[in-house]
Amino acid sequence: MEERNNSVGASPKSRTFTYVWIILVALGLITGGLALLSSYASDRPQPALLPDIARAIEAGQVESLVVRGDMLIAEKNNGVRLGARKEANVSAFESLEVLGVPQQTLRTLSIEVEPTESRTWVYFGTALTFLPLLLIGFFIFIAIRTMRRNPGGMMMPGGFQNRIGQSNARVIGGAAAKEEDTALERPKVTFADVAGSEQAKLELWEVVEFLKEAEKFIKLGARVPKGVLMAGPPGTGKTLMAKAVAGEAGVPFIHISGSQFVEMFVGVGASRVRDLFKKAKEHSPAVVFIDEIDAVGRRRGVGLGGGNDEREQTLNQILVEMDGFDTDTNVIVVAATNRPDILDPALTRPGRFDRKVLIDLPDVEAREAILQVHSRGKPLAEDANLADLAKLTPGFAGADLENLVNEAAILAARRGLSQIGMPEFQDSMERIVAGPERKGKLLSEQERQVVAYHEAGHAVVMHHTPDSDPVHKVSIISRGMALGYTMPLPEYQRLLRTREAFENELMGLLGGRAAEELIFQRVTTGAGNDLERATRLARAMVTRFGFSDKLGLRVYGEEQGNPFLGAMGESRNYSEERAQAIDQEIQEILDRAYTQAKALLTEQRQKLEKLAQALLEEETINRPQFEVMMA
Numbered sequence: 001m002e003e004r005n006n007s008v009g010a011s012p013k014s015r016t017f018t019y020v021w022i023i024l025v026a027l028g029l030i031t032g033g034l035a036l037l038s039s040y041a042s043d044r045p046q047p048a049l050l051p052d053i054a055r056a057i058e059a060g061q062v063e064s065l066v067v068r069g070d071m072l073i074a075e076k077n078n079g080v081r082l083g084a085r086k087e088a089n090v091s092a093f094e095s096l097e098v099l100g101v102p103q104q105t106l107r108t109l110s111i112e113v114e115p116t117e118s119r120t121w122v123y124f125g126t127a128l129t130f131l132p133l134l135l136i137g138f139f140i141f142i143a144i145r146t147m148r149r150n151p152g153g154m155m156m157p158g159g160f161q162n163r164i165g166q167s168n169a170r171v172i173g174g175a176a177a178k179e180e181d182t183a184l185e186r187p188k189v190t191f192a193d194v195a196g197s198e199q200a201k202l203e204l205w206e207v208v209e210f211l212k213e214a215e216k217f218i219k220l221g222a223r224v225p226k227g228v229l230m231a232g233p234p235g236t237g238k239t240l241m242a243k244a245v246a247g248e249a250g251v252p253f254i255h256i257s258g259s260q261f262v263e264m265f266v267g268v269g270a271s272r273v274r275d276l277f278k279k280a281k282e283h284s285p286a287v288v289f290i291d292e293i294d295a296v297g298r299r300r301g302v303g304l305g306g307g308n309d310e311r312e313q314t315l316n317q318i319l320v321e322m323d324g325f326d327t328d329t330n331v332i333v334v335a336a337t338n339r340p341d342i343l344d345p346a347l348t349r350p351g352r353f354d355r356k357v358l359i360d361l362p363d364v365e366a367r368e369a370i371l372q373v374h375s376r377g378k379p380l381a382e383d384a385n386l387a388d389l390a391k392l393t394p395g396f397a398g399a400d401l402e403n404l405v406n407e408a409a410i411l412a413a414r415r416g417l418s419q420i421g422m423p424e425f426q427d428s429m430e431r432i433v434a435g436p437e438r439k440g441k442l443l444s445e446q447e448r449q450v451v452a453y454h455e456a457g458h459a460v461v462m463h464h465t466p467d468s469d470p471v472h473k474v475s476i477i478s479r480g481m482a483l484g485y486t487m488p489l490p491e492y493q494r495l496l497r498t499r500e501a502f503e504n505e506l507m508g509l510l511g512g513r514a515a516e517e518l519i520f521q522r523v524t525t526g527a528g529n530d531l532e533r534a535t536r537l538a539r540a541m542v543t544r545f546g547f548s549d550k551l552g553l554r555v556y557g558e559e560q561g562n563p564f565l566g567a568m569g570e571s572r573n574y575s576e577e578r579a580q581a582i583d584q585e586i587q588e589i590l591d592r593a594y595t596q597a598k599a600l601l602t603e604q605r606q607k608l609e610k611l612a613q614a615l616l617e618e619e620t621i622n623r624p625q626f627e628v629m630m631a
Contacts, residue, residue, distance in 0.1 A: 045073045045081040045082060045083030046080060046081060046082055046083065047083055047084070048082040048083060048084050049084055050072065050084040050085070050095065050099065051099055052082065052084070053065075053072060053074045053082055053084050053096075054096055054099035054100060054101050056074060056076060056082070057074070057096065057101050057105060057106075057109065058100070058101055058102075058105065061076050061077055061078075062074045062075070062076055062077075062109065063075050063076065063077050063110070064109070064110040064111070064112065065092070065109055065110065065111045065112070066111075066112050066113075067092045067111065067112070067113045068113075070085050071083055071084075071085055072084050072085075072092055072095075092111070188247060189240060189243040189244050189247045190244055190247045190248050191244050191248055193240070193244065193373065194237060194240055194241055194244045195366065195369035195370045195372065195373045195398075196237075196362035196363075196365075196366030196367065196369050196370045196398060197236075197237060197241060197359055197362075197366070198366075200230070200241060200357050200358070200359050201241075203355065203357050204228065204241065204245050204357060207225070207228060207245055207249075207332055207355075208245055208248045208249045210330070210332070211245075211249035211251050211285045211287070211330060211332065212249050212250070214285065214330045225332075225353075225354035225355045226322055226332070226333060226351065226352065226353075226354065227322060227332070227333040227334070227335065227352055227353035227354060227355070228332065228333070228334045228335070228353065228354075228355045228357060229293075229335050229336075229337070229340065229343075229348065229353040229355065229356050229357070230242065230334065230335070230336045230337075230357045230358075230359055231336075231337055231338070231340040231356060231357070231358055231359070232338070232358060232359035232360055232361075233338065233360070233361060233397060234338055234397065234399070235397035235398055235399030235400060236359045236360065236361060236362075236397050236398055236399075237359060237397075237398045237399075238291075238336035238359055239289070239291060239336060240398075241357075241359065242287065242289040242334045242336065243289075245287055245332075245334065246286075246287040246289075249285070249287070251283075251285045251286050251287055251330075252283040252286040252287070253286070253287050253289065254276070254279065254280055254283065254286055254287065254288045254289065255289045255291070256276060256288075256289070256290055256291070257290075257291045257292055257295070258290055258291065258292045258293045258294065258295030258296045258297070259292065259295045259296075260272065261273060261295075261296050261314045269296065269311070269313060269314030269317070270313050270314055270316070270317035272314075273314060273317040273318050273321055274317065274321065276288065277321040277331075280331045281331060284330050284331050285330030285331065286330070286331050286332075287331075287332050287334055288331060288332070288333045288334065289334045289335070289336070290333065290334070290335045290336070291335075291336050292336065292337060292338075293335040293336065293337050293343070293347075294337045294338070294339045294342060294343060295311075296311050296314045296315050296318070297315055297318070297335075297337070297343045297344055297347050298311070298315075298342050298343065298344065299342060299343070299344045299345070300312045300315065300344050300346075315344060315347070318347070319346055319347065319352065322351075322352050323351065323352075333353075335353060340356070361395060361396075361397055362396075362397070362398065362401075363493045364390050364391055364394075364492065364493060365390075367390035367393055367396060367401060368386050368387050368389075368390035370398050370401045370402075371386045371389060371390060371401055371404075371405065372386060374401060374402045374405045374406075375405055375420075378405065378409060378420060379418065379419045379420065380419060380420050380421075381419040381420060381421035381422070383421050383422045384419075384420060384421055384422050384425060385422065388422070389404075389422070389425050389426075389429075391489065391491070392426065392429055392472070392489055393429060394489060394490050394493065400432065403432065404425065404428050404429055404432060405420075405425075407428035407431060407432065408420050408424040408425045408427075408428040409424075411424045411427060411428055412424045430473075430479065430487070431479075433487070434479040434480055434482055434485050434487075435479045435480020435481065435482070436479065436480065437477060437478070437479050438477075438478040438479065438480075442478050442483070443478075443483065447483075448476060448616060449612070449616065450516060450520065450524055450526065451476045451483050451484045451526065452476050452484070452612040452613075452615040452616050453515045453516060453519045453520070453608070453612045454484065454512040454513075454515055454516055454524075454526050454527070455474050455475070455476060455484045455485065455486050455512065455615065456474070456515060456608050456611040456612040456615060457511040457512045457513075457514055457515025457516070457518075457597075457601055457608065458474075458486040458508060458509075458511045458512045458515075459471045459474045459486050459511075459611060459626065460511065460515075460600075460601060460604050460607055460608050460611060460630070461507050461508050461510075461511030461514075461597050461600055461601065462486070462488055462508040462511070463626075463630050464600055464604060464630075465504040465507055465508065465600075466500070466504065467498065467500055467501040467504050468488065468501075468504050468505070468508060469488035469489055469490045469491070470488065470489065470490075470491065470623065471486060471487070471488050471623065471626055472487045472488065472489040472622075472623050473485075473486075473487040473620065473621070473622055473623065474486050474487070474611070474615060474620070474621045474626060475487075475615075475619060475620040475621070476615050476616075476619050476620075477619050477620060482529075483526065488508070499541070499545075499547045502537060502541050502545075502547065503589075503592075503593060505537065506534050506537060506538065506589065506590065506593035507593045507596055507597040507600070508597075509530045509533055509534040509537075509593075510527075510530065510531075510534055510590070510593055510594045510597045511597045511600075511601065512526065512527055512530055513527035513530060513531070513594070514594060514597040514598040514601050515601055515608060517598070518598060518601055518602060518605070518608075519608075519609075519612075534590060534593070535586070535590065538586045538589045538590050539582075539586055541589065542556070542582055542585050542586055542589070543555065543556040543557055543582060548585050548589075550581065550585055551578070551581060551582065551585060556573070556574050556578065556582060557571065557572055557573060557574070558571050558573055607629065607630060610629055611626070611629055611630075614629065
């Protein structure tokens with residue numbers, strides 16, 4: 001690799017040669033400009049009047065006369081040159097005769113007629129003509145010299161195929177690697193470094209066994225899957241899992257992104273696919289990992305370009321190459337995507353990507369294991385309980401948990417601590433969820449009271465409704481765009497939810513608005529986000545989950561999207577009467593939840609005021625304090 005870079009780059013002698021050329025061209029420009037200026041200054045005559053020239057001719061003081069268009073230039077015997085203008089439509093002889101110069105004198109005078117353009121401008125035009133040619137020749141010389149030193153350039157024979165058509169895939173590991181491949185240590189990531197995806201490990205272990213002991217499967221005539229498609233939300237560790245497969249099997253790991261196949265040149269994507277699979281066969285057994293395969297694997301026939309779209313040609317080449325694998329070719333293609341629903345059916349059929357491995361968000365046990373992996377080598381305080389921290393982070397992916405540990409370490413360093421404690425983890429979690437804490441006085445005293453009662457309304461309603469998540473923290477400290485926040489955290493991961501749970505959640509969302517109206521007899525804009533979330537939840541109850549007695553067990557509306565143009569909204573598969581009924585049912589659900597929340601707060605008004613006053617004094621109430629107040 002170093003030799004290749006040296007051949008492409010310029011040597012010290014070449015750089016010196018280039019600098020000399022640039023200096024010579026600059027000196028030529030400066031010298032030519034000075035010469036033109038001096039020539040123009042020397043060629044310019046002394047201004048005079050036409051009668052002065054006539055008197056000088058009569059006195060015999062003029063040696064020669066030059067006619068240059070409308071300009072008469074008289075050169076006297078003493079070397080002085082006089083210049084004067086005549087009328088445009090009158091000749092020089094007539095002008096001088098009118099001024100009294102005898103014809104006999106004019107016949108004996110040396111008269112020269114020159115073109116209108118002066119020699120100065122002739123020189124300048126010549127310079128402008130040849131100087132660009134000189135610069136163009138210089139750049140052509142440099143380009144030819146560079147292409148001779150780099151025969152793989154685009155303009156040389158075979159350069160397009162060698163440069164643009166290469167896949168540029170990163171090869172990690174493998175004893176059969178070529179000399180130009182660098183950093184060819186085997187992947188050190190194993191399944192022990194991937195926590196929280198036990199089911200995915202079990203499904204991928206047979207791939208590891210095939211790469212290790214392919215003969216055992218071939219003897220029995222078994223066909224091991226050619227491709228494995230890993231799907232899941234962003235940050236769940238799909239790339240890390242693919243590296244762990246190669247690390248467990250001890251085979252090379254060839255990594256490329258789906259976007260690297262698409263270029264502005266026609267046919268480049270297909271050429272790179274061929275180069276990728278050729279490289280994989282050379283390093284067999286190997287794992288080929290295509291990240292974000294949906295960049296080229298979207299459903300065909302729906303784009304604006306029809307079947308001639310460059311992306312579709314690339315996908316066709318991928319399908320052909322995967323079909324071309326022999327049974328004795330120990331190459332496994334692993335692909336990752338966040339959108340398995342938009343992939344082409346030909347890509348996910350048996351014989352291509354046979355196995356679909358789902359890597360979902362981790363549960364509480366998996367989150368604890370992921371936190372243990374990312375906290376290795378970091379000094380943790382005695383109060384840092386990873387099991388409790390895992391309970392405080394529902395919905396966090398593996399990447400989020402890694403970021404949480406890193407943010408806690410940064411926060412501990414900023415506070416001058418030698419260990420990472422539970423306060424740092426909790427503050428980092430709140431920073432990720434709600435945003436950074438906003439310093440300074442942002443609210444007036446009246447606005448602080450409104451925010452305190454608003455958040456207290458949320459907390460009191462959530463505490464007194466069944467099937468609601470426990471309130472972990474209530475605060476009126478501004479974070480991000482929120483002026484205050486109430487943080488409920490589930491005790492365990494819920495996979496199924498009831499209608500009553502949705503209704504109780506709606507009451508909790510509208511509790512802040514109800515508290516404002518109950519205490520201040522007026523409402524503010526602080527419930528904007530609460531209303532948006534409540535409306536979305538009520539619509540899902542009616543149109544998605546069949547929780548409406550009036551509208552029955554039916555899904556209203558279908559998600560409409562174009563794999564080429566992206567999601568376009570929702571298609572209406574119901575009449576206008578049904579649409580009015582849906583709107584009316586959503587409004588009734590929201591009104592009923594708001595009425596119930598307001599009635600509950602009226603009943604628990606003493607606790608509401610107690611919690612609001614505590615928030616005004618302390619700004620933050622944690623779960624133990626909150627439960628004591630609600631007891």
